[in-house]
Each structure stands twice: as C-alpha cells, then as structure tokens.
Amino acid sequence: MRIADLIAKTPKFVSLEFFPPKEREAWPGFFLTARALTAVDPLFVSVTYGAGGGTQANTLEIVSRLKADLGLTPMAHLTCVGADEEKIAAFLDDLARAGVDNVLALRGDPPRGTENFVPDNERFKYACDLVGFIRARQPGMGIGVAGYPEGHPDCPRIGMDLAHLKAKLDAGADFVVTQLFYDNREYFDFVERLAAMGVDKPVVPGILPIMSLTSVKRILGMCGASIPGKYLLALEEADKKGGADAVRKLGIDWAKRQAQELLDGGAPGVHLYTLNKADACLEIVGALSR
Numbered sequence: 001m002r003i004a005d006l007i008a009k010t011p012k013f014v015s016l017e018f019f020p021p022k023e024r025e026a027w028p029g030f031f032l033t034a035r036a037l038t039a040v041d042p043l044f045v046s047v048t049y050g051a052g053g054g055t056q057a058n059t060l061e062i063v064s065r066l067k068a069d070l071g072l073t074p075m076a077h078l079t080c081v082g083a084d085e086e087k088i089a090a091f092l093d094d095l096a097r098a099g100v101d102n103v104l105a106l107r108g109d110p111p112r113g114t115e116n117f118v119p120d121n122e123r124f125k126y127a128c129d130l131v132g133f134i135r136a137r138q139p140g141m142g143i144g145v146a147g148y149p150e151g152h153p154d155c156p157r158i159g160m161d162l163a164h165l166k167a168k169l170d171a172g173a174d175f176v177v178t179q180l181f182y183d184n185r186e187y188f189d190f191v192e193r194l195a196a197m198g199v200d201k202p203v204v205p206g207i208l209p210i211m212s213l214t215s216v217k218r219i220l221g222m223c224g225a226s227i228p229g230k231y232l233l234a235l236e237e238a239d240k241k242g243g244a245d246a247v248r249k250l251g252i253d254w255a256k257r258q259a260q261e262l263l264d265g266g267a268p269g270v271h272l273y274t275l276n277k278a279d280a281c282l283e284i285v286g287a288l289s290r
C-alpha cells in the first residue's frame with residue numbers, strides 16, 4: 001500500500017529509518033534490532049541506499065526481508081548516483097515483485113572527499129528526474145522525497161529550495177520526509193511556507209536523537225542542519241558533569257519533547273533516524289502520548 005494512503009488514515013504515527021549494515025556478519029543483529037522495533041508499530045520503515053557505502057542490492061534484500069519476515073511496510077531509498085534508466089527500471093521492477101510499494105527518491109550526496117555533486121547521467125541530475133521516471137515506470141508506486149526545513153546546503157535561497165521541493169511533488173511524489181532539525185519552529189515555518197505555495201501533501205518530520213558529543217560534530221558537518229546554541233551548551237555541560245551517560249539522557253529527553261511537540265502541533269507523524277539502534281527509539285516512542 002502507498003505510504004501516503006496509510007498516513008491519511010493513521011494520525012500521529014511513528015516511522016523508522018534503517019541503514020543496511022555493510023558487513024554480512026552484522027545482518028542477523030540488524031534483523032534482531034528491526035524485530036525489537038516492531039514493538040513501536042511503525043507505519044513504515046525506510047532503508048537507505050548509498051549513504052555510508054550501502055549498495056542497491058543490499059537495500060533491495062533488506063526491504064524484501066523486512067516485509068516478508070517481519071510484516072513491515074518498507075520504503076527503499078533510491079538515488080541518482082550511478083543511475084541509468086536500465087538499472088533504475090530493473091530495481092523498481094524488483095521492488096514491485098517483492099511487494100515493496102514505496103520508494104524515497106533522492107539525488108544523493110557527492111562522494112566523500114568531494115564538494116560538488118556531479119551527476120553520473122544527464123537524465124538523472126536531480127531527485128525530481130527520478131520521481132518522474134518512477135511515476136512512469138511503476139505508476140502505482142508510492143513516492144516520498146526529501147525536504148530541508150533549514151534549506152538544502154547547495155541552494156543559495158530557501159525560497160528557491162522550496163520551489164524545487166514543490167517541483168518534486170508536482171512531478172508525482174506523494175509526501176515529504178524532512179532532514180533532521182532540532183528546533184521545531186524550523187519545521188512549522190517550513191510547513192506553513194509550503195502550504196502558502198499550495199502544497200497540501202504530508203510533510204513528515206525527521207528526528208535524530210543526539211547520543212554523543214562526537215555525533216553532534218558529525219551532524220553539523222553533514223547536512224547543513226543546526227543545533228540551537230542553548231541545546232549545544234546544555235550538551236557540553238552534561239558531558240562535563242555526567243559524561244557520556246548524561247549526554248545520552250539529555251539527547252533522548254530532547255527527542256521525546258521534540259516528537260511530542262511536533263505531534264501536538266499537527267505533524268502527521270514522526271520519522272525516527274534509528275542508526276540501527278533499538279533502545280533509544282523504544283524509550284522515545286514509549287514516552288509519547290498519541
């Protein structure tokens with residue numbers, strides 16, 4: 001079933017994002033984590049591709065098994081990196097054969113160590129090109145796209161970035177999953193600006209709980225998202241006073257408050273970036289009143 005249809009009938013849902021472990025030996029542990037997280041009854045689970053070196057074949061196998069073995073509704077991420085029509089068509093047909101009805105269409109990031117994204121194929125320069133292709137190849141497939149409440153780092157103006165997001169939705173995408181953010185005002189402003197442009201498709205906020213101070217630096221360097229100064233100071237203070245455990249506790253508490261406020265403020269649901277770890281997600285979702 002298309003995720004947008006599920007969203008329409010499930011208020012205040014939770015969804016989860018996983019990444020395929022590179023090493024095969026880590027797969028049994030990964031599936032145990034995914035099984036443990038069925039306890040939160042996710043509306044859908046998404047599986048990344050390419051990020052961190054993951055391959056399309058691993059994404060395909062994992063989404064297929066999440067559906068067949070755990071009865072979950074999976075969504076496969078797909079990027080323009082290394083894309084050609086034949087390869088993308090084959091991947092989409094494989095997904096359909098495995099009963100996987102949803103894809104998150106993305107451009108992808110430039111390879112590590114390079115700054116600018118250079119398309120491998122003029123046919124697939126932006127996520128929007130992928131959306132159009134998917135809609136034509138598998139008309140029944142649900143399509144999600146990425147949105148950036150603080151603006152995508154490559155785009156000089158937020159208004160322009162919003163127009164590019166709208167173009168992806170106009171090309172046939174059904175819903176948006178956002179980049180992580182830590183100040184909910186960013187999300188609510190983003191949704192308001194999109195609504196003013198006539199966008200009425202669901203915008204699902206993405207939440208990444210901060211679990212360590214090292215991860216803060218990685219997050220900030222990675223995706224253009226910011227951490228409110230007040231929160232950053234509190235994390236540093238927690239580290240000084242209570243070390244890693246105190247930082248983790250603060251990160252989880254922030255994520256719980258953030259998720260609750262988003263749901264109370266009208267977000268259709270919350271999408272948790274799990275980093276393939278069950279405990280923090282179980283704690284966060286367990287604290288939500290829905």
Ligand SMILES: Cc1cc2nc3c(=O)[nH]c(=O)nc-3n(C[C@H](O)[C@H](O)[C@H](O)COP(=O)(O)OP(=O)(O)OC[C@H]3O[C@@H](n4cnc5c(N)ncnc54)[C@H](O)[C@@H]3O)c2cc1C
Pocket residue numbers: 047048049050051077078079104105106107108109110125126127128146147152153154155160161164168177178179180206
């Ligand atoms: C929820 C989520 C999941 C993700 N999962 C993955 C993953 O699994 N694998 C992975 O590699 N990466 C993943 N990413 C990262 C993503 O690939 C990067 O953020 C990438 O830099 C942009 O992808 P996009 O799909 O938003 O690109 P696009 O929508 O193509 O936008 C990229 C940039 O181009 C601009 N742009 C768009 N259209 C045009 C146009 N017609 N003319 C000029 N400029 C234009 C946009 O404003 C933006 O600055 C994910 C991101 C999010 C938010």
